[in-house]
Amino acid sequence: MSTHEAGRVTFTRGGLPESHHDIHVAVVGVDGQLVASCGQADLVTFPRSSSKPIQALPLALAVPDLPDDELAVACASHAGTPAHLAVVQRLLARSGSTASDLQCGAHPPFDADAAAELICRGEAPTALHHNCSGKHAGMLLACVQHGWSREGYTSPDHPLQVVIREAHAREAGVPLEAVRVGTDGCSVPAFALSLTAAARLFARLAAPQGEHAQALQRVFRAMAAHPFLVAGPGRLDTTLMPQVDGLVTKMGAEGFYGLAVRDTPHGPLGVAIKVMDGAERPRPYVALAVLEALGVPVTPAMQDLAPGTLRNWAGREVGSVEAELHLQFA
Amino acid sequence: MSTHEAGRVTFTRGGLPESHHDIHVAVVGVDGQLVASCGQADLVTFPRSSSKPIQALPLALAVPDLPDDELAVACASHAGTPAHLAVVQRLLARSGSTASDLQCGAHPPFDADAAAELICRGEAPTALHHNCSGKHAGMLLACVQHGWSREGYTSPDHPLQVVIREAHAREAGVPLEAVRVGTDGCSVPAFALSLTAAARLFARLAAPQGEHAQALQRVFRAMAAHPFLVAGPGRLDTTLMPQVDGLVTKMGAEGFYGLAVRDTPHGPLGVAIKVMDGAERPRPYVALAVLEALGVPVTPAMQDLAPGTLRNWAGREVGSVEAELHLQFA
Numbered sequence: 001m002s003t004h005e006a007g008r009v010t011f012t013r014g015g016l017p018e019s020h021h022d023i024h025v026a027v028v029g030v031d032g033q034l035v036a037s038c039g040q041a042d043l044v045t046f047p048r049s050s051s052k053p054i055q056a057l058p059l060a061l062a063v064p065d066l067p068d069d070e071l072a073v074a075c076a077s078h079a080g081t082p083a084h085l086a087v088v089q090r091l092l093a094r095s096g097s098t099a100s101d102l103q104c105g106a107h108p109p110f111d112a113d114a115a116a117e118l119i120c121r122g123e124a125p126t127a128l129h130h131n132c133s134g135k136h137a138g139m140l141l142a143c144v145q146h147g148w149s150r151e152g153y154t155s156p157d158h159p160l161q162v163v164i165r166e167a168h169a170r171e172a173g174v175p176l177e178a179v180r181v182g183t184d185g186c187s188v189p190a191f192a193l194s195l196t197a198a199a200r201l202f203a204r205l206a207a208p209q210g211e212h213a214q215a216l217q218r219v220f221r222a223m224a225a226h227p228f229l230v231a232g233p234g235r236l237d238t239t240l241m242p243q244v245d246g247l248v249t250k251m252g253a254e255g256f257y258g259l260a261v262r263d264t265p266h267g268p269l270g271v272a273i274k275v276m277d278g279a280e281r282p283r284p285y286v287a288l289a290v291l292e293a294l295g296v297p298v299t300p301a302m303q304d305l306a307p308g309t310l311r312n313w314a315g316r317e318v319g320s321v322e323a324e325l326h327l328q329f330a
Numbered sequence: 331m332s333t334h335e336a337g338r339v340t341f342t343r344g345g346l347p348e349s350h351h352d353i354h355v356a357v358v359g360v361d362g363q364l365v366a367s368c369g370q371a372d373l374v375t376f377p378r379s380s381s382k383p384i385q386a387l388p389l390a391l392a393v394p395d396l397p398d399d400e401l402a403v404a405c406a407s408h409a410g411t412p413a414h415l416a417v418v419q420r421l422l423a424r425s426g427s428t429a430s431d432l433q434c435g436a437h438p439p440f441d442a443d444a445a446a447e448l449i450c451r452g453e454a455p456t457a458l459h460h461n462c463s464g465k466h467a468g469m470l471l472a473c474v475q476h477g478w479s480r481e482g483y484t485s486p487d488h489p490l491q492v493v494i495r496e497a498h499a500r501e502a503g504v505p506l507e508a509v510r511v512g513t514d515g516c517s518v519p520a521f522a523l524s525l526t527a528a529a530r531l532f533a534r535l536a537a538p539q540g541e542h543a544q545a546l547q548r549v550f551r552a553m554a555a556h557p558f559l560v561a562g563p564g565r566l567d568t569t570l571m572p573q574v575d576g577l578v579t580k581m582g583a584e585g586f587y588g589l590a591v592r593d594t595p596h597g598p599l600g601v602a603i604k605v606m607d608g609a610e611r612p613r614p615y616v617a618l619a620v621l622e623a624l625g626v627p628v629t630p631a632m633q634d635l636a637p638g639t640l641r642n643w644a645g646r647e648v649g650s651v652e653a654e655l656h657l658q659f660a
Contacts, residue, residue, distance in 0.1 A: 011584070011608065013376055013512040013513070013520065013522075014376075014510065014511060014512020014513060014520065014522070015512070016374065016375070016376070016510060016512060016522050018375060018584050018608070019584045019585065019605075019606060019608035020606060020607065021607050044346065045348060046346070046348055103644070104643070105642065105643030105644035106643065107643050116446060119446040119449070119450060120446070120449065120450035180344065180346060181344060182344020182345070182648065182649070183343070183344060183642065183648040183649075184642070184648070185642045185643055185648070186642070186643065186644075187642060187644050187646055190344065192343075192344070192346050254348050276349060276350060277349055277350065277351050277352075277607040277609055278341065278348070278349035278609075279607055279609065312513065312514070312515045312516065312517060313434065313435030313436065313437050313460065313516065313517075314433070314434070314435035314516075314517050315435075316513060316517055318513040318514070318515070319512070
């Protein structure tokens, strides 16, 4: 079941396939069992930023009255617009921290307008503009609330990161040793899991249960309520979530995508998608193909997120995009 | 010979392969015969901008005294810096044309500083900033010199494009029908060939021969003399060409790469590389692996173009990059 053919998104030009992306998908139900898959469901890989909803659990547990917008930005890979930065700063202030406490590094805002504004003002990007600054602000607050030192909060040995790794194992239903440890782009540990295990994390978000059901429920609600804060202008989490009731999605680097889908003919489902070459562009095509295969109605507004026609700089039609995804049901 | 294993560039995080890119390569000698390959040498695909040296042949033939810098920018996918635009405008003026005659469309300069400058001045990008504006300016001049109308110069039926398609067939040693026609990002025809045939185009540049040897020789000389004009700050053509005597390279969209290498133990060679998913990042790794396999010394300065260590935003080592390319010699 875990070794059948991978999916593929093909970009065609003038009738000739020009480039393609190989895709693996795992879909699990509330019982943690594989419902459907495509390619290697047992592929072990890093969800990267798709882990953020789980990384936010210690924060949600420690601050039961945290406003939804701040919880959403703690789960975000945000675009660095002023609207995002305002919420990050509010979250940061709760722990008496400042931007200089953030250990994420700095990069220009993902949002082109926000990046241009900085350049025109002659300002360098700061840690606040880093897409993970909300996660880091949330981690600092979690440390303070749990009574852990803020020093070294990014180290795999820090109590916060130990707890986050345990949360991955617990919610995915795998032994701790099955959660492999790397380092993320923002210097906190990145945890690797099989696609099936990663899909279970999203099934837990879709249908919270267990000891931390309430915290999972709050994370789902916060992300669903604030799709803009979770990503930003034109980014897929922001544009797709509002299209489907009871859908929470989270993009991760290197072509990872996690979806928590509440209402399907199969019940609530968790989905984990990996684009093997790490590309971003196949993501909407794969997401819609998976949702459709799972019986979630795909509307014209959703189709607009994954245009089948490829156009050039002058707007001229030059090719097409096609997703071939033979989801095998278990 | 054309069906052995594809090459692969793998990005690893924390000891775990995270993403990979599949690669096909063809290497041919001056006689047009396959010298070595990796994966499918008979893969038919679009060289895209790697076709520019061939697309410039009607220009080189029509204007024997065209300065090298203008010929280089006609072969360029340039970064839109002021230095590039100055040469494009000089070339454009030779045919009495203006930016409004360019049919390439407009996009922001590839160079981040040049793009930011435009935004800060509140100006929209024009056709001049399009990476193909030099090619289009050269096409307009070729039309005027050959006595063809500038009207419709991007159409596959226009005499200029018919001649360019014929040039692809002639220099690649294939029938005209083997040169398939699509539309490029800048609205001129894009021509598809097998990797072997595309490699022959670069072998012709490395060791010009035939009716148009002199024009091919001038294109090689112009590109080798002006690596900055061919691409721009930090871009691979610009950084790699000066590292090897007698090397001309040309990047194309969707992961294509063409190399004309004059001095190897196998004699002059043409190389065509296709990254199957269209990614840019594997290109330096593949180019160096191929050059090394062909007996071209790879210096530390060249190695710097393809770092084996993957670092995050904070400069911390998080993984590695490895190219596995088993070039099979014919």
